[in-house]
Amino acid sequence: MHIPDGFLDPKIWVGASAVSAGALAAAVSNTRKVLEDRQVPALGVMAAFIFAAQMINFPVAGGTSGHLLGGALAAILLGPWSAGLILTTVLVIQMLFFYDGGLTALGANVLNMAVIAPWVAYGTYRLLGGLFRGNAGRTVATFLAAWLSVMAAALACSLEIAFSGTVPLAVVLPAMLGWHALIGIGEGLITVVVVSFVSRLWGLEQPGQKSYAGGEQL
Template structure:
């Protein structure tokens, strides 16, 4: 889902950049109030964690392999603001060092993956968790939010490509959505297994673990 340079029209990438800069500024401000000086080391090490997790490959059918995107996982563990900031840092490093996604498209990639994917995912997770409650709510919330956030992020990606005139919506939307409906299933399974493991050994590390 990392859009390279040249796929988006100027007004699309400029406006998504502006939204993303504003959004990240807001998240960092919120976080520095909650975590204070602890924010820098915690967010830094957690970004390294998400980065490392994305390197763990697991086999899927027919010789292909996939990896975790980690948007909802980061938000479940670190909260909506922490999740968005961690994903934004990881995306920036991937753009600069590994050329995953272009420079002009970085704003759009941040919008899709850290705001829709991680923060939006948290909203879905949190509302399900509130309705069901307990650990069961956490796990079901994680599953639904992981799947839905991956699909939603791909839908936004498709819409941005369509607005840019790269590809008409009726072609790019089903293509992106279908691929990510499948990817989302893997994402949901792994996120749930990771969260259930953490619930067993350190339940206090889940964000807002008392459910207030």
């Protein structure tokens, strides 16, 4: 879902960059309060894993592919503030070295994938995690959090493109949500598998617990 240069007009990409810059500043100041020295390498490993996983496009249907975004994965395992820093780092490296996502669109891409996706995932996970207990409940909460994070990012991406005057919202929105409803299933499955594996390793059992690796309340 990396927006290239050329899809957004200046008012949208400047606006999105301003919102993203504010969110990043808040992420730095919030992680600063909770992150411990020994937890720094975990952020690096999560960022490396998400970058690698994003390279693996899986086919969804009719000649379209998708890949993990990782916003939900990072938010559920390390917290939404750390997730924002992780996804932003991935997006900046992807833009600078691989030109995946445009230079002017970086702010919008950060907003969609490093801010909106992790927070929607985190909110959904906390909400549903409080409703359903036990392992099965956690699995459902994780899956839906991941699926919704992709849908929310696709919605934001559609709005940015439509309000740039590139294509009408009524045209771009149904198409984006349709494809990403399918891609989101892949996101949900991968997130469930990795989260259940890593949380067993880290002893994370329920939402609300402090992440051993990230310091944030999950």
